[in-house]
Amino acid sequence: MKKQLISIVAAAMLFSIVPMSAQAAEPAFSDIEQSYSKKEIQALVEADIIAGYPDGTFGPQKEITRAEFARMLAHALDLPANEPASNTFNDVPVWAAPEIGALVEAGVVYGLSEKTFGSNEHITREDMMTMIIRGIGYDDFATFLSQHSGFKDFNQISEYAYNQVGLASSIRLARGTEKGYFLPDESAERQAAVRWVYEIMFEAKQYERNLVELLIPRVYGGGNIVDIIWHGDDKVEIQLFEQPTRVVELDELLEELHGTLQYFYLSRQYGHDWIEYSSEEKKEYVGKMVAFWEADYSFFRVTDNNEVLVPPLVTHLNSFFNEDNLYYSIGEKLENYALENGYIERTE
Structure with missing residues (x-):
């Protein structure tokens, strides 16, 4: 899993607005x-991340464009500027090209x-949240978990954004309105951004803690979890029912949970x-x-008797699946x- 490192001290970001003076x-x-x-x-504003209008207003309820939010998010994620990557589009303004290209790359x-x-x-609220989930490296988890958001208007969330909004809700990043709506297709306001x-x-x-505490029961089985204890920000103790307690570094645990x-x-x-897969997709x-x-955390072990496994396994699956057994699990x-x-052989 590729995680985007979030820089606390980000470069100054604007909404295509003339910045006020530092004093103002x-x-x-x-x-x-x-x-x-x-x-x-x-x-x-105090961190020189955003600015308001010269007349002393901020316009919190004004809508934000896709280019404006892209510029803001790219700086927040501390992505390197990449203007050439934006050239695939014909409507990118010069002032946002480096950041849009960075997000595309x-x-x-x-x-x-x-x-x-x-x-x-x-930009719509569901688009903004989808970009955020991708940006912080949680997109795979959103796909694997397919979380229901719980919002009253969940059925209005677009298919492409459903898992991302669902995960964002589950880790309590997307909280919706006081009445329980997400308003996915409404234009996002500057204050929301x-x-x-x-x-x-x-x-x-x-949010990383919230994610891990959501993932652990899905991998270990909710009924097997006695407690999850954090040792600082980067180490997790997992107490299991009638099994040895695990204390593991966060990066190692996230790799294991992801895999x-x-x-x-x-x-x-x-x-x-x-x-339906192409030959390359099958491989x-x-x-x-x-x-x-082959991973250390797997419940299987590749034996010394293995060959180069991918080609023979692909060949076998090609020969097995036909019109009579298309609903059989590939895995x-x-x-x-x-x-x-x-x-392979089982490890437990």
Whole structure:
């Protein structure tokens, strides 16, 4: 899993607004007293992250464009500028090209079409949250877990954003309105953008904890977890029922959780999925399954009797799946065949 490191001291970010002077930026803006993001706006302004209008206002309820938010997010994630990567689109303004290119290169954002980024369009709340989840490196987890968001308007969330909003809700990053709505297709306000960027910049460790505490029961089984204890920010103690307690470094644990959840996710694919894969996708699929078997945390071990496993496993699956068994689990068939032929053995 590739994690984006979030820089606490980010470069100055603008919303395409002329910045106020340092002296004028210190007092509260004249129009943020009633904003739910007053604290976050103040903090990011004082840190020279964002700026308001020359007349002393911030415009917290004004809508933010896709280019403006892209510029803001790229700086928050401390991504290196990459103007050439934005050239695939024909509507990127010069002032946002380095940041949009940086997000494209990192796989955080895609255009509205092959040639159009939609720079001047107002970004929706679901698009903004999807970009954030990708940006902080949680997109795979969103896919593997497929969390239901719990918002009253969950059925209005677009398919491409459903898992990302669901995960964001589960780790308490996306909190919605007081009445329990997310309003996914509404244009995002500047105050919402500021709050979420503030959270991923200054409260990143808390959301990482929330994520880990969500993932551990999914991998170990909720009924087996006695307690999860944090030793600082970077070490986790997992107390298990009638099993040895584990104390593990966070980076190592996240790699293990990612690999195991990916294996569970891939195992749930069926024969009708397999026959739709291209030759390269089949090799990639089997390669990921074999990589899990070879991992230290796997519940299988690749034996000394193994060959180069990917080609024969692909060949076997190609011969097995036909019109009569397209609803058979690929993962189960793969495991059984590898066990029967002595390629792998169980570790527990």
